[in-house]
Amino acid sequence: MSATDNAFQTALTLVLGVDPALMGIVALSLQVSLTAVLIASLLALPLGAALALWAFPGRGMIVVLLNALMGLPPVVAGLMVYLLLSRAGPLGQWGLLFTPSAMVVAQVVLVLPIIAALTRQQIEELWGEYREQLSSFGIARWRAIPTLLRDARFGLITVILAGFGRASAEVGAVLIVGGNIDGITRVMTTAIALETNKGNLPLALGLGIVLLLLVAVVNGAAYVVGETARRRLG
Amino acid sequence: MNDMRLPPSILPLELENVSFVHRGQVLLDRISLRLEGHGKTLIMGPNGAGKSLLMRLCHGLLKPTGGRIRWSGHANGKAPRQAMVFQRPVLLRRSALANLTYALAAGGTPRSRRKLLAWEALEHFGLTAIAHRPARVLSGGEQQRLALARAWLLKPEVLFLDEPTSALDPAAIKAVEDAVADFHRQGTRIVMSSHDLNQARRLADEVVFLYGGRLIEHSPAEVFFSQPQTAQARAFIDGELVW
């Protein structure tokens, strides 16, 4: 099919030509998704660890909820954040709707459950192993959290990458809360959706290939870092 | 072993009718026991007798479901200045050296002194060559020695060892037994479980014999091995009980 050949040519031209509009879109995509993953990680890592370490009433429900939210459809997340940030909504005063910040919020909502749920699994496993020894040292549970997060870091990098993958790949949420405004809130995925709607399939696919490359590069870098460290530290 | 004034002793350790019930099963049944002095106590008994459980209760990792455990000056629960070495050493996913400095940090040693103390311990246990290797890729014997070095740094008054040699080759077993003797020379009270009769004969000053969750005999080693008081102990010593 010629659309596919065209797409690879288009992708190549886009990347090699250093098209400034494209670079702006790529930069914004990275900025939004990395910020979202960072914020989500800062919240979800301690949360996941806490869920792994403490048994409290309602813990089971939170775990099930987090697992369920891992599959939350992005459009639903987008709609929820839209209603929240809309002028008529509870956080309307902040005036965040149709800004990159709104997109960050939506992606945090999408990514946080993934990171928290997977962190809980990893930390629970490690805690099972460390528990008696740390307790023997007289270390209280809350003081064990930094130790566990540090020692589980290679597994957690993969967890965070899974979050980044979801954040950078989704379109439904950022489209609703960002509005796909040219030059302001247009990111890779919404640009792809737009070009598809215009029937400009080669350009859409070209952008898709660029996105794929981007995600592949980030994952590849993390893989190399993880493998090297794993070999060094066992 | 310390030039500073020692805090008051945590011994004697007294157990009063200590029981442990898990899911309706009585795993330890009304055990009363008093440990004091500077000797080496070997806890013996067939598999499932409750040896590990008894040590975990004493060390404060678990709470008894009945009865009382009392360290001198610590009415309830865990006392400081005790350490435990497990059958399969639990080492953090860090270098050997970092495992030691971590334990020092947990014990409240100021940062500036940790490295020096850790190196001294590595030297003492012949581990300097592997200081920067990841702890979890070391051999079984090296891992257990590292766990002992770590316990050494904590300067415990009482050291619990839960079958520390059961998975090791003879050379490594020798190293562990030497280390135990070292601890003992420094004045540390040793409480160790083992099902190896020869090892027990080599090390024990006194023996606590458990059978089916109950304390059957508690006597000096030479008495236990030459004149066991119960049929079960006799069978155990004669090698008739499968552990």
Next chain:
Amino acid sequence: MVVKILGLGLGLALSLGSQAQDNERYITLASTTSTEQSGLFDAVIPQFRDTTGIDVHVVAVGTGQAFEIARRGDADSLLVHDTEGEQRFVADGYATERRDVMYNDFVIVGPTDDPAGIRDAETASEAFSMIAEAEAPFASRGDDSGTNRAELRLWESAGVEPGGEWYRELGSGMGQTLNTAAGMDAYVMSDRATWVAFDNRQNLELLFEGDEALFNQYGSLLISEERHPHLKHDLARQWHDWLLSEEGQRAIADFELKGQQLFFPNAE
């Protein structure tokens, strides 16, 4: 390492914030996909910006969603193509003024071999009757957009209640609907702008145009200051007035795509 990551995150967050503050003189305009995708705004907004120094952020969605965004106070201005709906919006008190800005027209597109024979139709409603009679596949937006509403009015005037195997409601935007129609050789009603700009035509061809019933009127609305006092009403009025001014109307008329004028200014 942790410090580095925190610093990076802080930097990212700050730069996001500063981007939003970069240009306080802008309005958010809720409008339809057809205007955005045709490229009209790319041609017109820079001229408005040169004149007034005000930028326009276009959120392009279906007409139904555009109304909803404006109703909730999330857009400063509204430019859509559903005259009836717009009048109701004013009557309900959400907008204070509605003015005709421009029109374009709808066209009926279908497979080249034209199984229903609508090339020979006299009127748009006759063409629709022929499609229904032939039970030829017809792709409908089905998304409550302005185009969708116009299409439903045409079925009504043709005396057909669309439904059945041949009538496919897609619930998609115009471009997506054209993509799908091209994939299944279906008839489809499109606004001319999207159709001219659309590249993935495959077997589709323009089969019917020119009936006045297919005219597609765009209106600009001033949102009620009373209901949404926080909006940038000053700037929004400047945009509204500029669209209706001689300069704005000329900018619309001058916009061409592939050599065709797509929008015809008709402000009074």
